[in-house]
Amino acid sequence: xxxxELQKLTRGAKIRIGLLIxxxxxxxxxxxxxxxxxxxxxxxxxxxxxxxxxxVPGFNGLLDLGYVGFYGIGAYTSGLLTxxxxxxxxxxxxxxFMNGAIWGILLGAPTLRLTGDYFAIVTFGFSELVVxxxxxxxxxxxxxxxxxxxxxxxxxxxxxxxxxxxxxxxxPYYYLAIVMVLITVFVMYxxxxxxxxxxxxxxxxxxxxxxSCGINLLAYKVIAFAISxxxxxxxxxxxxxxxxxxxxxxxxxxxxxxxxCMIVLGGMGNIWGVMIGAVxxxxxxxxxxxxxxxxGLPADVRFLAFGLIMVLMMRFRPAGMLPIAxxxxxxxxxxxxxxxSKPAMGIKK
Amino acid sequence: MIPTLEIKALxxxxxxxxxxxxxxxxxGRGEIxxxxxxxxxxxxxxxxxxxxxxKPTAGQIILTHGDRTLSIGGKKPEAVTGLGIxxxxxxxxxxxxxxxxxxxxxxxxxxxxxxFFGAVIRxxxxxxxxxxxSESAYQFLEFxxxxxxxxxxxxxxxxxxxxxxxxxxxxxxxxxxxxxxxxAAGMNPQESRDLMDLIRRIRDNGIxxxxxxxxxxxxxxxxxxxxxxxxxxxxxxxxxxxVQNNPKVIEAYLGTGAANAA
Numbered sequence: 001x002x003x004x005e006l007q008k009l010t011r012g013a014k015i016r017i018g019l020l021i022x023x024x025x026x027x028x029x030x031x032x033x034x035x036x037x038x039x040x041x042x043x044x045x046x047x048x049x050x051x052x053x054x055x056v057p058g059f060n061g062l063l064d065l066g067y068v069g070f071y072g073i074g075a076y077t078s079g080l081l082t083x084x085x086x087x088x089x090x091x092x093x094x095x096x097f098m099n100g101a102i103w104g105i106l107l108g109a110p111t112l113r114l115t116g117d118y119f120a121i122v123t124f125g126f127s128e129l130v131v132x133x134x135x136x137x138x139x140x141x142x143x144x145x146x147x148x149x150x151x152x153x154x155x156x157x158x159x160x161x162x163x164x165x166x167x168x169x170x171x172p173y174y175y176l177a178i179v180m181v182l183i184t185v186f187v188m189y190x191x192x193x194x195x196x197x198x199x200x201x202x203x204x205x206x207x208x209x210x211x212s213c214g215i216n217l218l219a220y221k222v223i224a225f226a227i228s229x230x231x232x233x234x235x236x237x238x239x240x241x242x243x244x245x246x247x248x249x250x251x252x253x254x255x256x257x258x259x260x261c262m263i264v265l266g267g268m269g270n271i272w273g274v275m276i277g278a279v280x281x282x283x284x285x286x287x288x289x290x291x292x293x294x295x296g297l298p299a300d301v302r303f304l305a306f307g308l309i310m311v312l313m314m315r316f317r318p319a320g321m322l323p324i325a326x327x328x329x330x331x332x333x334x335x336x337x338x339x340x341s342k343p344a345m346g347i348k349k
Numbered sequence: 350m351i352p353t354l355e356i357k358a359l360x361x362x363x364x365x366x367x368x369x370x371x372x373x374x375x376x377g378r379g380e381i382x383x384x385x386x387x388x389x390x391x392x393x394x395x396x397x398x399x400x401x402x403x404k405p406t407a408g409q410i411i412l413t414h415g416d417r418t419l420s421i422g423g424k425k426p427e428a429v430t431g432l433g434i435x436x437x438x439x440x441x442x443x444x445x446x447x448x449x450x451x452x453x454x455x456x457x458x459x460x461x462x463x464x465f466f467g468a469v470i471r472x473x474x475x476x477x478x479x480x481x482x483s484e485s486a487y488q489f490l491e492f493x494x495x496x497x498x499x500x501x502x503x504x505x506x507x508x509x510x511x512x513x514x515x516x517x518x519x520x521x522x523x524x525x526x527x528x529x530x531x532x533a534a535g536m537n538p539q540e541s542r543d544l545m546d547l548i549r550r551i552r553d554n555g556i557x558x559x560x561x562x563x564x565x566x567x568x569x570x571x572x573x574x575x576x577x578x579x580x581x582x583x584x585x586x587x588x589x590x591x592v593q594n595n596p597k598v599i600e601a602y603l604g605t606g607a608a609n610a611a
Contacts, residue, residue: 187469194468194475195454195461195482198447202455205444212400212438214430214459214522227465326446326502 023178027171037170039286041242044177045235046278050262051184051271052231057260058269059197060224061204063116065256066107066123067232069130070100072251074233076134078240079147089153089241093234100233101226108225112218127256134248146247153241173242180238181275184231188271191227200224204269254303258285261306265313267320276322281306352413353378353526353557354399354434359408359422361394361581368394369581372408376526381548381558383572383589387602391581392561393439396528400436401426414525431459435524437515439531439561443503449514450499453486456521486521493517493547509540513547520551527551529560533567545571569593577601 009017027037049071056064074096081087081095111122134141141147153167153176167173191197199220202210207217240246258281266277288302313320319327354376361369368391376382384392397403399410401424410422412432421429435456444452461482467475490499493513498506503514512532519527529548533541541564548571552558562568568575568589575592577584579601585592592598 190469190471191465194479195458195463196465196468198451198455199458201447201451202444202458205446206442208402209438209442209444210455211402211426212430212436212442213455213518214427215455216425216427223465324446326448326504329502330504 027174034170037174039283041170041174041177042286043279043282044174044181045239045242046259046262046282047181047275048177048184048235048238049232049259050266050274050278051181051188052228052235053259054188054263054269054271054274055191055200055224055228055231058263058274059192059200059204060221062112062221062224063120064123064225064228065120065253065260066125066127066130067228067259068251068253068255069107069123069127070103070229070232071236071239071255072127072130072134072248073103073229074100074236075240075246075251076141076147076236077233078237079150079246080140082150082241083147086151088156089237092237092241096233096237097230100230100236103233104226104229105222107229108222109218112221112225124253124256127251127253131248131251134251141248144248146245147240148245150240150244150246152244177238180234184234185271185275192271196220196223258306261310264320265309267322267324269324270320270322273320273322277320281309351378352376352411353380354413354559355409355411356395356399357409357411359395359398359410360406361391361398361403362406367581369398369405372578372581372583374576374583374586376557376559378413378557379552379555381552381560381571381573383568383575384559384561384578385563385568385575385592386578386584390578390601392578393530394581395578396436396530396561398422399429399528400434401429412525427459430522430524433523433525434528435519435522435526436528437512437519437530437532439534441508441511441515443511443515443518445502445504447503448499449495449501449503449506450483450486450490452503452514453489453499453517453521454482456489456518457482457486459522489517489521490514492520492550494543509536512536512544516547516551520556524556526557526559529558529562531561531563533562533564536564538566541567565593 026032026040049067053064053067056062056067077096077099078089078092081092087095107123107126111119114122135143137143153173155165158164167176199210199215202213202215203217203220211217262277262281263274264277265280266275267273284305285302288305289299292299292301319331323331352375356375357373359369359372360367372395384395386392394403398405399421401421404423408422409420412419412421412434414433419432421432421434424432444455447455461478463472463475463478466472467478487499490496493516495510495513495517498510503511506514516527516529516532532548533544536544545567548558548560560572572589574587575589576586577592577595577598584601585595585598587595
């Protein structure tokens with residue numbers, strides 16, 4: 001019976017199940033050290049962030065350079081609620097999700113009427129504002145001193161007479177991150193295949209035609225921005241409880257750019273592509289961090305490498321490593337000539 | 350004649366340019382009306398005003414819906430679609446990266462409701478709605494003659510098929526009035542004949558059709574009444590044959606000498 005079902009699975013499903021099993025047993029493989037596990041968690045965290053950001057440029061075709069602002073908001077929401085009120089992580093997650101969405105709406109509603117580059121500039125400004133706020137509002141955030149001593153995640157069953165289990169070390173966080181990635185992917189797939197997702201794709205492909213189908217552009221862009229921000233904040237809330245320390249310089253513009261790079265590298269709008277982008281760039285970043293000092297270069301030179309990757313991708317494979325189905329089909333057909341007025345896939349100008 | 354759409358003294362200025370000057374005409378229920386005029390006469394501007402993409406400078410556009418009358422001049426385009434006016438575009442505007450069926454499904458947007466939570470938890474309501482969207486989308490596809498091609502990518506379709514798909518998407522919004530902007534442009538004679546047949550079938554389903562067209566064979570073949578505009582002004586209106594022989598129309602198209610020769 002089991003065999004029969006396995007044969008029925010498509011190749012894609014088999015790969016997925018294989019990868020999931022690999023991810024689940026990864027911590028027990030002999031060569032995996034604590035450091036490697038730390039990187040793996042980082043990869044998973046960036047997968048959540050990249051999947052969240054993907055909604056705006058990938059599904060809606062809008063350039064968002066300020067994603068890290070929502071990440072920071074989520075992290076400090078989580079950090080402060082833990083620090084001051086000792087709230088449980090499981091309560092904080094929905095609160096962070098909502099807080100991210102609220103800020104997404106507050107920023108998006110007045111600014112999403114702007115088009116193309118102007119909108120990108122506003123988002124960039126927003127993320128810088130968040131960092132300035134976190135640095136200067138010392139009464140709330142302790143400013144540059146940072147926010148230390150945030151509680152670790154715990155599962156507290158003492159209320160029901162059960163045990164209390166605190167997440168110590170990397171292992172529990174690794175599995176927590178896997179669960180969060182799985183939920184995020186699940187949500188993304190469901191949205192992608194729904195009226196909401198179709199409305200977003202319509203906006204991405206042709207705004208005028210989208211309007212003539214009765215789609216309210218502003219409303220659907222704000223929804224996109226809010227959901228994207230909410231996932232950023234959820235990523236941030238995980239980060240806060242995992243690191244148990246926050247400081248404003250963790251949320252610099254670089255992070256936004258790095259997450260955007262993941263999307264562009266992996267394939268804008270493609271859920272799998274975006275996740276692969278996260279794997280590649282996070283691991284590359286770590287490798288370069290180790291490698292560059294050996295070559296006598298400062299570790300920050302790795303940002304230069306990201307820039308180079310972006311340039312090369314734009315030149316040779318603008319749709320990313322795993323492009324969305326339509327672009328992939330077009331590439332297979334060998335039709336590289338595209339209509340001048342409309343790029344195959346990309347950010348609206 | 351019960352009007353579906355009344356256009357009353359419509360003006361549209363772009364800065365100093367008067368694109369539309371005092372245009373008035375009615376479109377009766379179930380009619381197929383042609384809107385013709387030389388290039389730059391303001392036909393597409395008129396379409397855009399009705400569709401809500403341009404805001405008229407002055408004048409009224411009134412849609413009759415059963416026994417209700419609604420003024421749509423200056424309403425937002427998505428609201429106009431919701432009220433029952435659908436359109437296609439002169440230079441085809443499809444969602445290029447999506448499948449054919451998804452293009453039509455997006456046309457169902459204004460008649461459906463689910464948003465985020467419905468999509469994530471797949472509520473019973475959302476599932477029923479998705480099923481209905483899918484079924485009706487396939488019906489519209491079949492209606493325009495694209496049965497069995499739902500999974501193709503819109504971008505990769507032939508030109509004539511893209512035109513049909515655009516019409517299917519417009520029909521999916523369940524319009525009272527369908528506005529077609531040069532639907533026969535670039536079509537061969539056979540495709541044009543199929544198109545005329547399609548337009549008649551759309552009308553037979555109770556939908557009023559307003560079309561801009563340069564292909565006179567199509568205009569003469571399918572339109573029951575023709576409105577001519579020139580330099581943004583109403584020029585003539587009537588049966589296709591009458592309009593064709595109207596000296597003022599000939600003059601507008603071919604110049605004064607031609608009118609005298611005729």
